[in-house]
Amino acid sequence: MNEHTNEPQWLKALKACLPLMISYLPIGIAAGILLKTGGFAIWMIVLVSLFVFSGGAQFLIASSIMTGTPVFTITLLLFFLELRYALLGTSLSKYLKNESKPFIFRFAFSMNDENYAVNYLKFSTDKKWSANDALMVEYFSLLSWTVGNIIGGILGTKITIDLPIVHFALTAMFLYMVTMQLKRRILFVPVIISVVVAVLAVVMLKSTLGLIVATLVAATAGYLLERYLKANYSDSAILKRIKNPRAREMEQISEAEN
Amino acid sequence: MDAETKRHLMIVVFGMIAALIPRYFPMLFFTTRKVPTWFNEWMNYMPVALFSSLIAKDLFVDHSYHMVFTNFNMYLAAIIVVIVAYYTRSMFLSVMVGLLSVWGFALLFAAM
Numbered sequence: 001m002n003e004h005t006n007e008p009q010w011l012k013a014l015k016a017c018l019p020l021m022i023s024y025l026p027i028g029i030a031a032g033i034l035l036k037t038g039g040f041a042i043w044m045i046v047l048v049s050l051f052v053f054s055g056g057a058q059f060l061i062a063s064s065i066m067t068g069t070p071v072f073t074i075t076l077l078l079f080f081l082e083l084r085y086a087l088l089g090t091s092l093s094k095y096l097k098n099e100s101k102p103f104i105f106r107f108a109f110s111m112n113d114e115n116y117a118v119n120y121l122k123f124s125t126d127k128k129w130s131a132n133d134a135l136m137v138e139y140f141s142l143l144s145w146t147v148g149n150i151i152g153g154i155l156g157t158k159i160t161i162d163l164p165i166v167h168f169a170l171t172a173m174f175l176y177m178v179t180m181q182l183k184r185r186i187l188f189v190p191v192i193i194s195v196v197v198a199v200l201a202v203v204m205l206k207s208t209l210g211l212i213v214a215t216l217v218a219a220t221a222g223y224l225l226e227r228y229l230k231a232n233y234s235d236s237a238i239l240k241r242i243k244n245p246r247a248r249e250m251e252q253i254s255e256a257e258n
Numbered sequence: 259m260d261a262e263t264k265r266h267l268m269i270v271v272f273g274m275i276a277a278l279i280p281r282y283f284p285m286l287f288f289t290t291r292k293v294p295t296w297f298n299e300w301m302n303y304m305p306v307a308l309f310s311s312l313i314a315k316d317l318f319v320d321h322s323y324h325m326v327f328t329n330f331n332m333y334l335a336a337i338i339v340v341i342v343a344y345y346t347r348s349m350f351l352s353v354m355v356g357l358l359s360v361w362g363f364a365l366l367f368a369a370m
Contacts, residue, residue, distance in 0.1 A: 019350040044266050051274040061269055071268050079276035084308070089285030091304040096289050104289055108282040113312065118349075120305050165361050168332060171316040172339045172356025174309040179343035179352075181306040190307045198311035199318045199325060206323040214311040219303035226299075245345055 013136035016122055020114055020137075021144035023169035027055055028148020029155065030163050034062035036156040045153040049146040054112050055170070056081055056208065058149070084212050088116040095123045099131050107131070110138040114170060117177045186226055186238050194218035331363035 028049070035045050035058060048058060057078050064074045089108055096104060115138045122129040122137075178191060194214045201210030229236045259267075317336060320326045339356040346352070 019353050022350070023353050039262065040266055041263070044263075044270060047267075048270045048273065051270060052277050054277055057273060057277060061273060065266070065269070071265060071272060074269055075272040075276050078273050079279070082277045083280045085277070086280040086284040087304055087308055089281060090288050091301045093285055093288035094293070094298055094301070096285070099289065101286065101290075104286055105282060108285045109278060111281055111285075113308075117305070117309065162364075164329075164332075165357070165364060167316065168335065168360040169353050169357050171313055171332070171336070172353045172360075173349065174313050174316075175336055175339045175356070176343040176349050176352040177309045178306055178313065179340050180347065181309070187303075187306055190303050191310045194307040194310035195314040195318075198314040202315050202319050203323055203325055208315070211308070211311045211315060214314070215304065215307045218307035218310065219300060222303040222307070223296075223300045244347075 009133060010136060013133050014140055016118055016133075017115070017137045017140040020118055020141050020173065023173060024114070024141060024144045025148040025151075026161065026166045027169060028145045029152035030161045030166055031055060031058045031062065032149035032152020033155060033157070033159070033161060034059060034152075035065075035149070036153045038062045038065040040065070040153070042150065042153045045149050046146060049149040050142065052078075053110055053142055053145060054082060055114075055145075081208050083209065084113075084215070085111065087212065087215055088113070092116065092120065092123070095134075096131050103131065103135070107135055107138065110135075110142050112141075114173065115141040117173065121177060121180060182242055183244070184239065184241050186222065186229070189225055189238075190218040190222035193221050331360050331367055334363050335360035 031049075032045055035048065036042075038061075040048070040062075048061065052058060052061075060077060060081060061074065064077070069077075088111060092111075096107065099107070118137055118141075119129075119134040123134065181187060182191070194217075197217050198211055198214035201213040202208060204210065205213070226239070229239055313336070317329060317332055318325055318327060335356055338359045339352050342348075342355045343352040
């Protein structure tokens with residue numbers, strides 16, 4: 001197993017990030033096409049991909065410039081769209097306690113839903129996963145996103161992309177993440193609450209702020225239910241773990257690595 | 259620099275600031291402070307809740323913020339993705355199978 005532990009850092013990060021990089025390409029191309037259609041120059045598409053680095057935000061920018069929305073309104077819409085990143089940073093912070101302020105700045109600057117999902121899974125399952133590995137995952141995803149956007153910008157209106165279908169790559173990634181997170185039965189409770197509240201809140205608020213409402217409500221409900229059950233019914237069936245079909249295999253791998 | 263380029267540049271710069279504030283400050287706050295145990299326990303529920311809300315929006319809310327319950331190709335593909343994810347534990351396979359099935363079901367339903 002020596003070759004495994006001597007694997008260079010960039011290769012380890014690249015392997016963890018590869019599925020995301022592949023998913024990002026078509027979606028990046030779609031974003032690039034829309035920005036180009038909205039009138040963005042290629043170099044502007046590069047800037048927005050590097051410095052805003054958010055699918056949702058870039059689709060919003062593309063549609064806003066097509067409809068001539070004022071810059072101030074766009075900024076406000078973007079701020080509310082991106083407000084959920086506050087949750088990502090907060091939940092990753094326990095893994096980044098020993099890092100310097102400049103590192104936190106660089107890390108936060110390139111963090112988004114998708115690379116957060118990859119890094120959270122690695123941090124919570126791989127004890128050797130470091131803050132630097134996580135930052136590298138962010139840069140690999142940034143690279144693939146920007147390349148996709150550039151390709152889209154060059155293609156412009158020459159091709160059409162079925163956005164709902166391409167976007168499903170990210171939906172599938174989040175479905176995978178939830179499935180991997182469901183290690184205990186009690187976690188079904190926040191999942192169901194979050195789905196119901198998210199649909200209602202996003203529709204009622206006409207904004208992705210509804211996602212924040214749903215996340216906070218569902219996480220709080222899960223946490224309080226667990227505390228209540230542990231205090232009153234500590235042998236409750238809801239607190240039991242969920243069988244993992246690959247658990248034995250994974251234990252063998254980690255034993256072999258040790 | 260013409261007026262349109264200037265306007266686009268302003269959107270990029272303000273967009274960057276709007277994205278950076280919620281990305282940076284909460285993270286800075288919570289990495290430089292001691293947080294109580296209950297907070298970390300609460301935070302353990304955050305990823306699964308956040309991912310579920312993103313999935314719910316993708317499947318049941320359209321771009322003009324209306325509820326939709328007719329994306330049948332997505333619902334079937336979503337079930338397949340969960341099964342593939344549960345048995346293979348592979349993100350790559352899950353995403354690829356998901357894309358193929360959402361596309362395949364869309365074609366199938368269009369042909370029906």
